[in-house]
Amino acid sequence: xxxxxxxxxxxxxxxxxxxxxxxxxxxxxxxxxxxxxxxxxxxxxxxxxxxxxxxxxxxxxxxxxxxxxxxxxxxxxxxxxxxxxxxxxxxxxxxxxxxxxxxxxxxxxxxxxxxxxxxxxxxxxxxxxxxxxxxxxxxxxxxxxxxxxxxxxxxxxxxxxxxxxxxxxxxxxxxxxxxxxxxxxxxxxxxxxxxxxxxxxxxxxxxxxxxxxxxxxxxx
Amino acid sequence: xxxxxxxxxxxxxxxxxxxxxxxxxxxxxxxxxxxxxxxxxxxxxxxxxxxxxxxxxxxxxxxxxxxxxxxxxxxxxxxxxxxxxxxxxxxxxxxxxxxxxxxxxxxxxxxxxxxxxxxxxxxxxxxxxxxxxxxxxxxxxxxxxxxxxxxxxxxxxx
Numbered sequence: 611x612x613x614x615x616x617x618x619x620x621x622x623x624x625x626x627x628x629x630x631x632x633x634x635x636x637x638x639x640x641x642x643x644x645x646x647x648x649x650x651x652x653x654x655x656x657x658x659x660x661x662x663x664x665x666x667x668x669x670x671x672x673x674x675x676x677x678x679x680x681x682x683x684x685x686x687x688x689x690x691x692x693x694x695x696x697x698x699x700x701x702x703x704x705x706x707x708x709x710x711x712x713x714x715x716x717x718x719x720x721x722x723x724x725x726x727x728x729x730x731x732x733x734x735x736x737x738x739x740x741x742x743x744x745x746x747x748x749x750x751x752x753x754x755x756x757x758x759x760x761x762x763x764x765x766x767x768x769x770x771x772x773x774x775x776x777x778x779x780x781x782x783x784x785x786x787x788x789x790x791x792x793x794x795x796x797x798x799x800x801x802x803x804x805x806x807x808x809x810x811x812x813x814x815x816x817x818x819x820x821x822x823x824x825x826x827x828x829x830x
Numbered sequence: 831x832x833x834x835x836x837x838x839x840x841x842x843x844x845x846x847x848x849x850x851x852x853x854x855x856x857x858x859x860x861x862x863x864x865x866x867x868x869x870x871x872x873x874x875x876x877x878x879x880x881x882x883x884x885x886x887x888x889x890x891x892x893x894x895x896x897x898x899x900x901x902x903x904x905x906x907x908x909x910x911x912x913x914x915x916x917x918x919x920x921x922x923x924x925x926x927x928x929x930x931x932x933x934x935x936x937x938x939x940x941x942x943x944x945x946x947x948x949x950x951x952x953x954x955x956x957x958x959x960x961x962x963x964x965x966x967x968x969x970x971x972x973x974x975x976x977x978x979x980x981x982x983x984x985x986x987x988x
Contacts, residue, residue, distance in 0.1 A: 639930075639931065639932050640931045640932050640934070640939055641931050641939065641942060641943050641946060643950075646950065653957060653964070654957075689936070691932065692932045692933070692934075693932075694932060714925075714927055715925075715927050715928075715929075715931075716927065716928070716980050717928065717929070717930045719980050720980070721930075721932075746949075746953040747949055747953070752970040753970075754977070754978040755977060755978060756978050756980065756981065757977075757978065757981040758981070768968075768970050770953070771950070772949075772950045772951075772952075772953040772954045772955070773953055773954065773955045773966070774955055774963070774964070774965075774966045775966050775967075775968050776966070776967055776968060777966075778964060778965040778966070778967075779965065779967045
């Protein structure tokens with residue numbers, strides 16, 4: 611059936627298991643500028659793909675992190691955020707999360723609590739950051755400290771999608787953290803999955819393979 | 831382009847977009863009345879605005895008018911056809927910083943976004959600008975930071 615999620619290539623989330631693929635999700639209220647931030651970072655290179663049935667937009671981005679090529683899928687909401695909740699598949703296999711609020715609207719800052727709560731229900735350990743957007747509207751806000759990020763131990767960025775301040779820096783750092791996380795996942799489920807995979811390998815293969823595996827630079 | 835758009839507005843009857851523009855060669859300011867045809871209270875304002883902006887007879891004059899502005903003018907026209915007052919239309923474009931925009935429908939949200947886009951476009955650095963820099967990094971020193979009033983009040987996780 612056409613409505614079957616697995617029939618859409620982008621919903622084949624198995625691909626996020628491969629080393630060179632990471633998934634980064636954006637969270638935040640309506641009209642905080644999530645898409646504008648994406649567009650500022652990707653400029654003309656972006657190829658957004660609307661998946662309207664699921665109220666989301668996907669952007670593909672290729673880059674290199676420490677000499678290794680990486681394909682990043684950015685997942686952006688397209689209206690679904692209005693319910694202050696996202697479908698579980700949005701969080702599934704995500705490697706990092708960018709949470710955005712609008713410095714001109716307090717409610718978008720207050721709602722970070724619920725966004726963060728939902729994120730942690732599905733992805734307890736993935737890297738996450740707090741992004742204060744639209745600082746071009748009122749530079750004075752950058753004098754203030756917003757404690758939400760600090761309390762949760764999350765990096766905080768003052769950015770402007772309009773004039774570009776700190777947008778590229780924020781995305782680059784988050785891509786790096788997503789890749790790092792993928793190489794050293796600390797989420798319980800990920801660990802269990804890895805253990806299972808290792809277990810199967812050990813069962814199937816002869817001891818020589820184990821020696822090779824422990825030399826793998828990825829695990830060092 | 832030999833015309834510079836100065837201001838624009840709407841005329842309810844018959845429905846039209848009014849454009850004040852300056853003729854660059856003669857430096858004269860003139861008024862152009864652009865009739866809005868085949869437009870009803872059921873029309874799509876975005877589509878209608880696009881049609882007008884690309885209209886062969888008007889496109890030279892409307893070149894400097896942002897599409898979002900033309901769309902808003904069409905919304906005002908349509909609101910009028912629906913019996914809404916001008917005050918109502920204008921108020922619907924304003925963004926109340928206390929309002930939770932998650933609770934709005936598509937059309938209402940589009941109006942607010944239109945208003946926000948105005949500021950965005952004003953402050954926007956285009957990649958064609960001569961002084962455009964892709965990666966702009968600015969340190970905001972935490973030393974003189976004051977506590978944000980948004981954090982105070984109750985301790986609901988903030």
